[in-house]
Amino acid sequence: MIGFLRILLSRIDYVVTVILFCIGFYALVVKSNLIKKIIGMNIVETSVYLFLIASADIRLGAATKFWAHPNEVLNAAEAAHAAAGELAMVNPIPSALILTAIVVSVSVTAISLSLAVKIYENYGTLDTRKIMRLKG
Amino acid sequence: MDLVLIAHLIILVFLVCAALAAVISKDLLESVIIYGAYSFTIAITYSILRAVDVAMTEAAVGAGISSILFVAALSRTKRRED
Numbered sequence: 486m487i488g489f490l491r492i493l494l495s496r497i498d499y500v501v502t503v504i505l506f507c508i509g510f511y512a513l514v515v516k517s518n519l520i521k522k523i524i525g526m527n528i529v530e531t532s533v534y535l536f537l538i539a540s541a542d543i544r545l546g547a548a549t550k551f552w553a554h555p556n557e558v559l560n561a562a563e564a565a566h567a568a569a570g571e572l573a574m575v576n577p578i579p580s581a582l583i584l585t586a587i588v589v590s591v592s593v594t595a596i597s598l599s600l601a602v603k604i605y606e607n608y609g610t611l612d613t614r615k616i617m618r619l620k621g
Numbered sequence: 622m623d624l625v626l627i628a629h630l631i632i633l634v635f636l637v638c639a640a641l642a643a644v645i646s647k648d649l650l651e652s653v654i655i656y657g658a659y660s661f662t663i664a665i666t667y668s669i670l671r672a673v674d675v676a677m678t679e680a681a682v683g684a685g686i687s688s689i690l691f692v693a694a695l696s697r698t699k700r701r702e703d
Contacts, residue, residue, distance in 0.1 A: 498670070501633045505640055512644040518702045520649050520694065524656050527687065528640050531663050534675070542670045580672040587678050594687055598694040605698040612703070 498539035505532035519601040519611045523594060530590045534583050541576040629669050636662050647702050653691040660684035 493500065505528055512525025601611060608616055639659040646652040660683040667676035 497630065497633060498666075501637060504637050508637070508640045508644055516644070518649070520691070520698070521644070521652065521702060524643055524652060524691075527656065527683075528643070528659070531660070531679075531683070534679075535663065535666065538667055538670050538672045538675060541672065575671045580675045583672070583675050584678050587675070587682055591682050591686055591690075595690050598690055602694050602697045611698055 498535060498542075502532050502536040502539065505529075505535065517613045519604065519613065520598075522613075523597045523601065526597070527590065527594060530586075534586065537579040537583055541579040625669065629666070632662060632665055632669070636666065648700065649695055649702050650692070650700050652702075653688060653695065656691070657684050657688040660687065 509525045509528030509530075509532060513522055513529065516522055516525065604616065605611055608619060610616060636659065639655055639662060643652050643655040643659055646655065661680060664676045664680040664684065667673075667679060
């Protein structure tokens with residue numbers, strides 16, 4: 486039990502990632518307001534970014550990757566770093582990719598909001614159930 | 622348990638609470654403002670995970686421009702969700 490809690494604590498970012506994904510997906514599926522759906526989409530996107538950033542982080546030579554044991558050391562160079570008390574390197578590729586993804590997500594948000602404003606101008610409501618009931 | 626880990630845990634708990642509050646709230650303007658707070662909090666989480674460039678971009682773009690876009694869209698539509 487204590488070992489399970491330790492492993493859970495060392496992977497707390499992944500736990501939070503799953504929780505945030507579920508909250509955002511709930512808003513995306515269940516909520517009928519279009520603005521609320523867009524907020525849920527943003528929460529799902531940030532949870533995926535959090536997953537990738539957490540998988541890039543390497544603490545004290547031990548990877549916090551979700552498939553590795555918390556005390557496992559990846560290779561000899563990182564073991565030497567950990568013995569000297571230095572911090573190992575962070576994988577730079579996910580952060581470079583996520584910088585692009587954040588900008589893309591903002592443009593997706595902007596075009597979704599402009600479509601929502603156009604829908605409100607035409608139909609007078611943002612409720613998807615009311616929009617589905619309209620004819621013509 | 623070092624201090625950074627405790628701060629990290631507190632920030633993660635706040636993150637989940639902010640996401641829940643942004644989804645549950647009936648007032649859309651309130652929801653958007655809570656989403657801005659959520660964005661800043663996840664920027665702090667990125668900087669704790671040592672991705673500082675992503676943290677700065679998220680704080681500027683995610684919390685700044687996204688909130689402005691949401692408020693601009695809300696000013697052209699309804700504030701209440703019903």
